[in-house]
Amino acid sequence: DHEVVMAFEAPGKWRWNIGLAVDGTDRGRLDDLPMLFPMAPFEGIDIGIDRRSPVDWAIYESDGPFPYSGTVRWARYEPGEWAPDAPVRFLDFLKDWGAKFE
Numbered sequence: 001d002h003e004v005v006m007a008f009e010a011p012g013k014w015r016w017n018i019g020l021a022v023d024g025t026d027r028g029r030l031d032d033l034p035m036l037f038p039m040a041p042f043e044g045i046d047i048g049i050d051r052r053s054p055v056d057w058a059i060y061e062s063d064g065p066f067p068y069s070g071t072v073r074w075a076r077y078e079p080g081e082w083a084p085d086a087p088v089r090f091l092d093f094l095k096d097w098g099a100k101f102e
Contacts, residue, residue, distance in 0.1 A: 003024070008080070010083035011083065015032050015033060017029070018031075045077055047075045048067050049065050
C-alpha cells in the first residue's frame with residue numbers, strides 16, 4: 001500500500017502550483033500552471049477513471065478510458081484557501097467597499 005498526496009496551491013492570477021508526494025517523500029512539483037477554471041463546475045473530481053476529460057485524447061480515442069486496475073482503499077479531498085483573486089473574494093471586497101458608503 002502507498003499514500004499518494006497531490007497538493008494544489010492557488011497563488012492567484014488563475015495559476016496553480018502542484019506538488020506530488022508518495023509515502024511522505026516529495027516526488028515532483030510543477031509551478032505556474034494555468035488553472036482550468038471553466039471546466040471545474042462541469043467535471044467534478046474523479047478517482048481512478050475520467051470518462052469526460054481524459055489527460056490524453058489520442059490514447060482515450062484508441063484505448064478508451066482504461067480505469068485504474070489497482071485498489072483504491074480511500075480518497076480524501078480537502079478544499080484549501082481561495083486564491084487571492086478568486087471571484088468569491090472579489091464579492092467580499094465589493095460588500096466591504098459598498099458598506100463604507102452606507
